[in-house]
Structure formats: structure tokens, C-alpha cells
Amino acid sequence: MQKRKLGKLEVSEIGAGCMSISANYGPPADRNQGIKTIRAAVEKGVTFFDTAEVYGPYTNEELVGEALTPFRDKIAIASKFGFKIDGSIGLNSRPEHIKKVVVASLKRLKTNHIDLYYQHRVDPEVPIEDVAGAIKELIQVGKVLHFGLSEASAQTIRRAHAVQPVTAIQSEYSLWTRDPERNGVLKTCEELGIGFVPWGPLGEGYLTGKIDARTKLDPETDLRSEFPRFTPEALAANMPVVNLLRRFAEEKNATPAQIALAWLRAQNLWIVPIPGTRNIDHLNENLGAINVQLTSDDLREIEIAFSKIRVHGERMSEKHMRQIDQQ
Numbered sequence: 001m002q003k004r005k006l007g008k009l010e011v012s013e014i015g016a017g018c019m020s021i022s023a024n025y026g027p028p029a030d031r032n033q034g035i036k037t038i039r040a041a042v043e044k045g046v047t048f049f050d051t052a053e054v055y056g057p058y059t060n061e062e063l064v065g066e067a068l069t070p071f072r073d074k075i076a077i078a079s080k081f082g083f084k085i086d087g088s089i090g091l092n093s094r095p096e097h098i099k100k101v102v103v104a105s106l107k108r109l110k111t112n113h114i115d116l117y118y119q120h121r122v123d124p125e126v127p128i129e130d131v132a133g134a135i136k137e138l139i140q141v142g143k144v145l146h147f148g149l150s151e152a153s154a155q156t157i158r159r160a161h162a163v164q165p166v167t168a169i170q171s172e173y174s175l176w177t178r179d180p181e182r183n184g185v186l187k188t189c190e191e192l193g194i195g196f197v198p199w200g201p202l203g204e205g206y207l208t209g210k211i212d213a214r215t216k217l218d219p220e221t222d223l224r225s226e227f228p229r230f231t232p233e234a235l236a237a238n239m240p241v242v243n244l245l246r247r248f249a250e251e252k253n254a255t256p257a258q259i260a261l262a263w264l265r266a267q268n269l270w271i272v273p274i275p276g277t278r279n280i281d282h283l284n285e286n287l288g289a290i291n292v293q294l295t296s297d298d299l300r301e302i303e304i305a306f307s308k309i310r311v312h313g314e315r316m317s318e319k320h321m322r323q324i325d326q327q
Helices: 031-043 059-074 095-108 128-140 154-163 185-192 203-208 232-237 239-252 256-267 280-291 296-307
Strands: 003-006 009-012 048-050 076-081 114-119 144-150 166-172 195-199
Touching: 003 195, 031 059, 031 280, 059 076, 059 095, 076 095, 076 144, 095 114, 095 128, 114 128, 114 166, 128 144, 128 154, 144 154, 154 166, 154 185, 166 185, 185 195, 203 239, 203 256, 232 239, 239 256, 239 296, 256 280, 256 296
Parallel strands: 048 076, 076 114, 114 144, 144 166, 166 195
Antiparallel strands: 003 009
């Protein structure tokens, strides 16, 4: 496992998204299984772990805190603030709120600092300069080491960065979700020396080839059941994307998931995907992507083949898409 730089923060070239162990993609995993999976990632060289107060809510930060306490000085923890945790999916990034919730997150994470603290969604009610100013103060007192934004537009990133340097942007990005290429976010990151952390690097599970039109998603516990891209019709219609990954997987003696992650890693040295899993076999499969090398010819061939494929369905539900900053 090599290292990569997100701004000035050095992390493993593949991180671990911890959300799905506790929430949002089905019922929570057994706690001991979750701890084992996170610790197995540490043993394999992963030094970058992603969570948020809203995952659970709260239970994922508690799990991550417990799992990583023995390794705290060897790893970086990223967490997020900015949702109202009141049963709605409303936003709250008021500076006084940020300063209150960071204390609670630190307690759950059993640590005295959060390595990378993201605004989870841009709050249209609070100027981004005020958010950046609040984080700047938290950095000055050592509660936070680095500032991040999630699903922010290029314009917002620039405004925030002018107040407090931004270390990383986290947005959905994968072979079938290419928004950061089109909306200027990747270009802005490159220009300003900001790292990029793709969430959903495996298409929320679809790009592994283990989900198809017959897959049943529980509407009570699985957010994907609301997403247009995860209707049975869209799951069937999007199989050409998986077939493209399968074709390269056969050539490279790899799996579709490994090709999807290798593709992301090949896009730039300051990109660090964070695939998530509760399953140690899937973890080992994901981390095996570091051994898959895609040549410039491979990348060109993937691009040409993908350009002929139409992706069906919006990436999230309408209510979630309304919270994406698209200035």
C-alpha cells in the first residue's frame, strides 16, 4: 500500500468508508464484525477512515472510535458535520452549531482531534466563509487538523479556500458518475492543490457486479431503494457498464470492483477512493485493486467504450439531489 497526499495530509492510496457498516445500505452489521473489518483494514495498510455524525446517527462514529483507538497515532480519521439530526435531512452549518457538534464527535471517536473535518453538505443559509472561519478556529485550538467539503461546487470551494485552506473535497465519483469532471470541481482541486476523495467509488455496490435487477433493497434501511439508478429497470438497463468492467477484469485477472477502483486511482495521484464494506472478503478484494495497473491505452479504451454507454437514472433521490451545491 502506497501513500498519497490530500493537500498536506498523507494517507493510504485507498481509504475505508465506514458508513455502510452501521447505516444506509441495509440494517447495521454486528458490532464485533464491524470492529474486525475496520481493524483488518489497518492490518492491510489502510490509514484513512471515513465516518460522519449522521451515520447511524452517531453509532458509526462510536464504532470507528472503538475500532481505531489502539492505532490512533498511525491513522487519519475523517468525519463530517452539517446535518440537522432531528429526523429530517435538513442542514445546519451555523458556526456555533459546528463548535458544539465537534465536541460530541470527538467524544464518540475517543480522540482529541479529527484529522479531516468535512462540511457534509453546503448549507445555503450560512455563508461558506463563516463555515471556513469556524473550522479555522477549531484548527487553531487543535480540535481539527484539516478542513474538507463534501459535494461542494467549484465556486464554493474557491470561496472557502480563501478563508481556510481546503485539504480535500469528497463527492460521488466513479466510472458511471462523472459529475466532478464536468462541473469544474476536479479542475479546481488540481489548480488549488486540494485532494479529492470519491465516495461511492464502486457505484454504491453496483459496479462490483454483485447487484442486478433481482436484488431486493429494504426500503426501511437502505437509502438506495429511493435512488432512480437502483430501480429494477435501471439496474437492468445499466448492465453494459458492469459488462465493460467485467471485460477488463478478465484481461487483467481482476474483478470488476478492482477495475473500477484502479480506474479512479489512475485518474490522478491526489485522488483517494474510500470503498466501504462490512465484509472482510470484500475488503481484501477492494484493497487488491492496488495491484491492478491500467495503462494509458487501457484508460483510453475504457473511455471510448464508456462514451457509447448511456447511464440510466439519477444518482440519488430528488430530495438528496436538492442538497447538492450546484452554483
